[in-house]
Amino acid sequence: MKKILFIGAGSMAEALINGWVEQEVVHGQNIYITNRSNRDRLIELNQKYGVNILDETKKIGEMDIIILAMKPKDAIAAMENIRPFISGHTAILSVLAGIEIRTIEEGLGSRAIARVMPNTSATIGMSASGISFNEFVDDSQKAIYLEMLEAIGIVIEVEEDKLHAVTALSGSGPAYLYYLLEAWESVGTEFGLSKEVVRQLMVQTIAGSAAMLKLGKEEPNVLRRKVTSPGGTTEAGIKALEKNHFNEAIYACIKSAESKSRELAKVVTHK
Numbered sequence: 001m002k003k004i005l006f007i008g009a010g011s012m013a014e015a016l017i018n019g020w021v022e023q024e025v026v027h028g029q030n031i032y033i034t035n036r037s038n039r040d041r042l043i044e045l046n047q048k049y050g051v052n053i054l055d056e057t058k059k060i061g062e063m064d065i066i067i068l069a070m071k072p073k074d075a076i077a078a079m080e081n082i083r084p085f086i087s088g089h090t091a092i093l094s095v096l097a098g099i100e101i102r103t104i105e106e107g108l109g110s111r112a113i114a115r116v117m118p119n120t121s122a123t124i125g126m127s128a129s130g131i132s133f134n135e136f137v138d139d140s141q142k143a144i145y146l147e148m149l150e151a152i153g154i155v156i157e158v159e160e161d162k163l164h165a166v167t168a169l170s171g172s173g174p175a176y177l178y179y180l181l182e183a184w185e186s187v188g189t190e191f192g193l194s195k196e197v198v199r200q201l202m203v204q205t206i207a208g209s210a211a212m213l214k215l216g217k218e219e220p221n222v223l224r225r226k227v228t229s230p231g232g233t234t235e236a237g238i239k240a241l242e243k244n245h246f247n248e249a250i251y252a253c254i255k256s257a258e259s260k261s262r263e264l265a266k267v268v269t270h271k
Protein backbone atom coordinates (compact mmCIF):
# COMPACT_ATOMS: atom_id res chain seq x y z
CA MET A 1 0.00 0.00 0.00
CA LYS A 2 1.30 3.47 -0.90
CA LYS A 3 2.38 5.86 1.85
CA ILE A 4 0.83 9.30 1.55
CA LEU A 5 2.02 12.39 3.40
CA PHE A 6 -0.06 15.55 3.78
CA ILE A 7 1.96 18.74 4.21
CA GLY A 8 -0.77 20.87 5.79
CA ALA A 9 -3.56 19.43 7.91
CA GLY A 10 -6.41 21.91 7.46
CA SER A 11 -9.94 21.70 6.05
CA MET A 12 -9.04 20.32 2.63
CA ALA A 13 -6.62 17.75 4.01
CA GLU A 14 -9.31 16.53 6.41
CA ALA A 15 -11.94 16.36 3.64
CA LEU A 16 -9.64 14.13 1.56
CA ILE A 17 -8.55 11.99 4.51
CA ASN A 18 -12.15 11.53 5.66
CA GLY A 19 -13.29 10.63 2.14
CA TRP A 20 -10.46 8.15 1.51
CA VAL A 21 -10.66 6.49 4.92
CA GLU A 22 -14.49 6.25 4.78
CA GLN A 23 -14.45 4.86 1.24
CA GLU A 24 -11.63 2.50 2.28
CA VAL A 25 -9.42 3.69 -0.58
CA VAL A 26 -6.51 4.41 1.73
CA HIS A 27 -6.12 3.11 5.28
CA GLY A 28 -5.39 5.68 7.97
CA GLN A 29 -2.21 3.76 8.84
CA ASN A 30 -0.81 4.60 5.38
CA ILE A 31 -1.49 8.31 5.76
CA TYR A 32 0.98 10.67 7.45
CA ILE A 33 0.24 14.26 8.39
CA THR A 34 2.27 17.30 9.31
CA ASN A 35 1.64 21.03 9.60
CA ARG A 36 3.51 24.15 10.62
CA SER A 37 2.88 24.37 14.36
CA ASN A 38 -0.59 23.28 15.48
CA ARG A 39 0.14 19.98 17.24
CA ASP A 40 -3.40 19.74 18.69
CA ARG A 41 -4.80 19.61 15.16
CA LEU A 42 -2.50 16.70 14.28
CA ILE A 43 -3.58 14.84 17.41
CA GLU A 44 -7.25 15.50 16.54
CA LEU A 45 -6.87 13.99 13.06
CA ASN A 46 -4.82 11.08 14.44
CA GLN A 47 -7.64 10.27 16.88
CA LYS A 48 -10.43 10.70 14.33
CA TYR A 49 -8.96 8.78 11.39
CA GLY A 50 -6.04 6.72 12.73
CA VAL A 51 -3.57 8.64 10.57
CA ASN A 52 0.09 8.94 11.63
CA ILE A 53 1.70 12.16 12.78
CA LEU A 54 5.00 12.57 10.93
CA ASP A 55 7.51 12.73 13.75
CA GLU A 56 10.82 12.59 11.86
CA THR A 57 11.59 14.56 8.72
CA LYS A 58 13.81 11.75 7.46
CA LYS A 59 10.64 9.65 7.00
CA ILE A 60 9.65 12.04 4.19
CA GLY A 61 12.00 9.98 2.01
CA GLU A 62 9.81 6.88 2.53
CA MET A 63 6.68 8.51 1.11
CA ASP A 64 5.21 7.51 -2.25
CA ILE A 65 2.93 10.53 -2.61
CA ILE A 66 3.27 13.92 -0.93
CA ILE A 67 0.16 16.07 -0.95
CA LEU A 68 0.74 19.82 -0.75
CA ALA A 69 -2.21 21.10 1.30
CA MET A 70 -1.06 24.35 2.89
CA LYS A 71 -2.34 27.82 1.91
CA PRO A 72 -0.81 29.05 -1.36
CA LYS A 73 1.08 31.81 0.48
CA ASP A 74 2.88 29.18 2.57
CA ALA A 75 3.83 26.96 -0.37
CA ILE A 76 7.36 28.24 -0.97
CA ALA A 77 8.43 27.94 2.67
CA ALA A 78 6.87 24.49 2.92
CA MET A 79 8.61 23.26 -0.24
CA GLU A 80 11.96 24.62 0.96
CA ASN A 81 11.52 22.68 4.20
CA ILE A 82 10.76 19.33 2.62
CA ARG A 83 12.96 19.43 -0.49
CA PRO A 84 16.15 18.06 1.13
CA PHE A 85 14.31 14.95 2.36
CA ILE A 86 12.25 13.91 -0.67
CA SER A 87 13.46 10.87 -2.55
CA GLY A 88 13.56 10.48 -6.32
CA HIS A 89 10.54 8.16 -6.56
CA THR A 90 8.16 10.41 -4.62
CA ALA A 91 5.23 11.87 -6.59
CA ILE A 92 3.64 15.18 -5.71
CA LEU A 93 -0.08 15.94 -5.66
CA SER A 94 -0.93 19.59 -5.09
CA VAL A 95 -4.34 20.89 -4.04
CA LEU A 96 -3.10 24.49 -3.87
CA ALA A 97 -5.30 27.08 -5.53
CA GLY A 98 -3.47 29.02 -8.22
CA ILE A 99 0.05 27.67 -7.73
CA GLU A 100 1.34 26.36 -11.05
CA ILE A 101 3.06 23.05 -11.73
CA ARG A 102 6.20 24.85 -12.90
CA THR A 103 6.40 26.62 -9.53
CA ILE A 104 6.28 23.25 -7.80
CA GLU A 105 8.92 21.91 -10.21
CA GLU A 106 11.11 24.84 -9.22
CA GLY A 107 10.41 24.22 -5.55
CA LEU A 108 10.79 20.44 -5.50
CA GLY A 109 12.68 19.55 -8.66
CA SER A 110 11.56 17.93 -11.91
CA ARG A 111 9.45 14.98 -10.86
CA ALA A 112 5.91 13.64 -11.30
CA ILE A 113 3.51 16.40 -10.27
CA ALA A 114 -0.27 16.39 -10.43
CA ARG A 115 -2.33 19.45 -9.65
CA VAL A 116 -5.85 18.78 -8.47
CA MET A 117 -8.65 21.11 -7.48
CA PRO A 118 -11.12 19.16 -5.35
CA ASN A 119 -13.80 20.56 -3.06
CA THR A 120 -14.77 19.91 0.53
CA SER A 121 -17.61 17.56 -0.47
CA ALA A 122 -14.79 14.98 -0.77
CA THR A 123 -15.68 14.39 2.89
CA ILE A 124 -18.81 12.50 1.82
CA GLY A 125 -17.51 11.12 -1.49
CA MET A 126 -19.12 13.92 -3.53
CA SER A 127 -16.18 16.09 -4.62
CA ALA A 128 -16.08 17.61 -8.10
CA SER A 129 -12.37 17.66 -8.96
CA GLY A 130 -10.35 18.96 -11.89
CA ILE A 131 -6.84 17.62 -12.46
CA SER A 132 -3.75 18.30 -14.60
CA PHE A 133 -0.44 16.47 -14.82
CA ASN A 134 3.11 17.27 -15.85
CA GLU A 135 4.94 15.09 -18.35
CA PHE A 136 6.62 13.01 -15.65
CA VAL A 137 3.32 11.46 -14.51
CA ASP A 138 3.04 8.12 -16.30
CA ASP A 139 -0.16 6.30 -17.21
CA SER A 140 -0.10 3.97 -14.22
CA GLN A 141 0.37 6.92 -11.86
CA LYS A 142 -2.46 8.79 -13.59
CA ALA A 143 -4.70 5.76 -13.17
CA ILE A 144 -3.92 5.68 -9.44
CA TYR A 145 -4.79 9.37 -9.02
CA LEU A 146 -8.00 9.03 -11.02
CA GLU A 147 -9.03 5.99 -8.97
CA MET A 148 -8.31 7.82 -5.70
CA LEU A 149 -10.29 10.88 -6.79
CA GLU A 150 -13.18 8.91 -8.30
CA ALA A 151 -13.58 7.21 -4.93
CA ILE A 152 -14.44 10.59 -3.45
CA GLY A 153 -16.52 12.04 -6.28
CA ILE A 154 -15.99 12.87 -9.93
CA VAL A 155 -12.72 13.95 -11.53
CA ILE A 156 -12.15 15.59 -14.90
CA GLU A 157 -8.74 16.13 -16.55
CA VAL A 158 -8.33 19.67 -17.89
CA GLU A 159 -5.51 21.78 -19.34
CA GLU A 160 -3.57 23.28 -16.49
CA ASP A 161 -4.56 26.85 -17.35
CA LYS A 162 -8.24 25.89 -16.98
CA LEU A 163 -7.72 24.92 -13.35
CA HIS A 164 -8.19 28.60 -12.48
CA ALA A 165 -11.75 28.37 -13.81
CA VAL A 166 -12.32 25.01 -12.12
CA THR A 167 -11.18 26.57 -8.85
CA ALA A 168 -13.59 29.49 -9.29
CA LEU A 169 -16.50 27.19 -10.19
CA SER A 170 -16.36 23.88 -8.33
CA GLY A 171 -13.47 24.47 -5.92
CA SER A 172 -15.19 27.46 -4.36
CA GLY A 173 -18.66 26.31 -5.46
CA PRO A 174 -19.82 24.74 -2.20
CA ALA A 175 -19.37 28.12 -0.46
CA TYR A 176 -21.65 29.85 -2.98
CA LEU A 177 -24.40 27.30 -2.33
CA TYR A 178 -24.00 27.57 1.44
CA TYR A 179 -24.21 31.36 1.07
CA LEU A 180 -27.38 31.00 -0.99
CA LEU A 181 -28.87 28.80 1.72
CA GLU A 182 -27.98 31.39 4.36
CA ALA A 183 -29.93 33.99 2.35
CA TRP A 184 -32.91 31.63 1.90
CA GLU A 185 -32.96 30.90 5.62
CA SER A 186 -32.85 34.59 6.40
CA VAL A 187 -35.77 35.49 4.16
CA GLY A 188 -37.73 32.33 5.01
CA THR A 189 -37.63 33.10 8.71
CA GLU A 190 -38.92 36.61 7.98
CA PHE A 191 -42.08 34.89 6.77
CA GLY A 192 -42.40 33.07 10.10
CA LEU A 193 -41.04 29.67 9.08
CA SER A 194 -38.43 28.20 11.39
CA LYS A 195 -34.84 28.03 10.15
CA GLU A 196 -35.01 24.21 10.39
CA VAL A 197 -38.08 24.05 8.15
CA VAL A 198 -36.54 26.38 5.56
CA ARG A 199 -33.36 24.30 5.62
CA GLN A 200 -35.22 21.02 5.10
CA LEU A 201 -37.25 22.48 2.23
CA MET A 202 -34.35 24.14 0.46
CA VAL A 203 -31.72 21.40 0.92
CA GLN A 204 -34.21 18.97 -0.63
CA THR A 205 -34.89 21.51 -3.39
CA ILE A 206 -31.17 21.75 -4.19
CA ALA A 207 -30.75 17.96 -4.06
CA GLY A 208 -33.83 17.37 -6.26
CA SER A 209 -32.77 19.95 -8.82
CA ALA A 210 -29.22 18.54 -8.91
CA ALA A 211 -30.62 15.03 -9.39
CA MET A 212 -32.82 16.22 -12.29
CA LEU A 213 -29.80 17.86 -13.93
CA LYS A 214 -27.69 14.77 -13.34
CA LEU A 215 -30.18 12.70 -15.36
CA GLY A 216 -28.99 14.86 -18.25
CA LYS A 217 -32.30 14.56 -20.09
CA GLU A 218 -33.12 18.25 -20.20
CA GLU A 219 -31.19 21.50 -20.31
CA PRO A 220 -31.37 23.82 -17.28
CA ASN A 221 -33.38 26.40 -19.22
CA VAL A 222 -35.97 23.74 -20.19
CA LEU A 223 -36.29 22.57 -16.60
CA ARG A 224 -36.58 26.19 -15.50
CA ARG A 225 -39.38 26.88 -17.96
CA LYS A 226 -41.33 23.88 -16.62
CA VAL A 227 -41.35 25.50 -13.20
CA THR A 228 -42.21 28.93 -14.54
CA SER A 229 -45.98 29.18 -15.05
CA PRO A 230 -46.90 32.22 -17.15
CA GLY A 231 -47.98 35.03 -14.86
CA GLY A 232 -47.08 32.92 -11.83
CA THR A 233 -44.84 33.13 -8.77
CA THR A 234 -41.61 31.87 -10.39
CA GLU A 235 -41.91 34.39 -13.20
CA ALA A 236 -42.27 37.13 -10.61
CA GLY A 237 -39.22 35.78 -8.75
CA ILE A 238 -37.07 35.54 -11.87
CA LYS A 239 -38.03 39.05 -12.95
CA ALA A 240 -36.86 40.28 -9.55
CA LEU A 241 -33.56 38.41 -10.03
CA GLU A 242 -33.12 40.03 -13.45
CA LYS A 243 -33.97 43.45 -12.08
CA ASN A 244 -31.36 42.92 -9.37
CA HIS A 245 -28.68 41.92 -11.90
CA PHE A 246 -28.52 38.22 -11.04
CA ASN A 247 -26.43 37.29 -14.08
CA GLU A 248 -24.02 40.16 -13.52
CA ALA A 249 -23.61 39.09 -9.90
CA ILE A 250 -22.84 35.47 -10.89
CA TYR A 251 -20.40 36.57 -13.61
CA ALA A 252 -18.67 38.93 -11.19
CA CYS A 253 -18.45 36.17 -8.59
CA ILE A 254 -16.82 33.59 -10.87
CA LYS A 255 -14.60 36.11 -12.64
CA SER A 256 -13.32 37.52 -9.34
CA ALA A 257 -12.53 34.04 -8.05
CA GLU A 258 -10.83 33.08 -11.33
CA SER A 259 -8.72 36.27 -11.29
CA LYS A 260 -7.80 35.65 -7.68
CA SER A 261 -6.56 32.18 -8.59
CA ARG A 262 -4.34 33.72 -11.32
CA GLU A 263 -3.13 36.31 -8.82
CA LEU A 264 -2.19 33.55 -6.34
CA ALA A 265 -0.08 31.99 -9.09
CA LYS A 266 1.90 35.22 -9.34
CA VAL A 267 2.72 35.53 -5.65
CA VAL A 268 5.58 33.23 -6.44
CA THR A 269 8.30 34.57 -8.72
CA HIS A 270 9.77 32.23 -11.26
CA LYS A 271 13.52 31.95 -11.61
Ligand SMILES: NC(=O)C1=CN([C@@H]2O[C@H](COP(=O)(O)OP(=O)(O)OC[C@H]3O[C@@H](n4cnc5c(N)ncnc54)[C@H](OP(=O)(O)O)[C@@H]3O)[C@@H](O)[C@H]2O)C=CC1
Pocket residue numbers: 007008009010011012013034035036037038039041069070071072074077078081095096097098117118119120171172
Ligand atom coordinates in the same frame (compact mmCIF):
# COMPACT_ATOMS: atom_id res chain seq x y z
N1 LIG B 1 -10.82 24.66 1.76
C1 LIG B 1 -11.26 24.34 0.53
O1 LIG B 1 -12.48 24.26 0.27
C2 LIG B 1 -10.29 24.06 -0.55
C3 LIG B 1 -8.93 24.34 -0.39
N2 LIG B 1 -8.05 24.07 -1.41
C4 LIG B 1 -6.63 24.39 -1.21
O2 LIG B 1 -6.17 23.60 -0.14
C5 LIG B 1 -5.12 24.28 0.53
C6 LIG B 1 -5.37 24.24 2.01
O3 LIG B 1 -6.57 24.94 2.29
P1 LIG B 1 -7.31 24.75 3.67
O4 LIG B 1 -7.25 23.31 4.07
O5 LIG B 1 -8.62 25.42 3.53
O6 LIG B 1 -6.33 25.59 4.64
P2 LIG B 1 -6.21 25.59 6.22
O7 LIG B 1 -5.83 26.98 6.62
O8 LIG B 1 -7.41 24.95 6.82
O9 LIG B 1 -4.94 24.62 6.50
C7 LIG B 1 -3.65 24.96 6.11
C8 LIG B 1 -2.67 23.98 6.76
O10 LIG B 1 -1.37 24.21 6.24
C9 LIG B 1 -0.43 24.15 7.31
N3 LIG B 1 0.80 24.85 6.96
C10 LIG B 1 1.02 26.17 6.78
N4 LIG B 1 2.32 26.40 6.48
C11 LIG B 1 2.92 25.21 6.47
C12 LIG B 1 4.26 24.79 6.26
N5 LIG B 1 5.24 25.66 5.97
N6 LIG B 1 4.55 23.47 6.35
C13 LIG B 1 3.57 22.57 6.64
N7 LIG B 1 2.28 22.92 6.87
C14 LIG B 1 1.97 24.21 6.79
C15 LIG B 1 -1.19 24.76 8.47
O11 LIG B 1 -0.55 24.41 9.68
P3 LIG B 1 -0.71 25.32 11.03
O12 LIG B 1 -2.18 25.29 11.36
O13 LIG B 1 0.14 24.61 12.02
O14 LIG B 1 -0.24 26.70 10.66
C16 LIG B 1 -2.56 24.09 8.27
O15 LIG B 1 -2.54 22.78 8.80
C17 LIG B 1 -5.06 25.70 -0.04
O16 LIG B 1 -3.93 25.81 -0.87
C18 LIG B 1 -6.35 25.84 -0.83
O17 LIG B 1 -6.16 26.63 -1.98
C19 LIG B 1 -8.43 23.48 -2.57
C20 LIG B 1 -9.75 23.16 -2.77
C21 LIG B 1 -10.79 23.48 -1.81
Ligand SMILES: O=C(O)[C@@H]1CCC=N1
Pocket residue numbers: 097167171172
Ligand atom coordinates in the same frame (compact mmCIF):
# COMPACT_ATOMS: atom_id res chain seq x y z
O1 LIG C 1 -10.90 29.82 -1.12
C1 LIG C 1 -9.90 29.25 -1.56
O2 LIG C 1 -8.90 29.91 -1.93
C2 LIG C 1 -9.88 27.74 -1.68
C3 LIG C 1 -9.69 27.29 -3.09
C4 LIG C 1 -11.02 26.76 -3.53
C5 LIG C 1 -11.79 26.71 -2.30
N1 LIG C 1 -11.15 27.21 -1.29
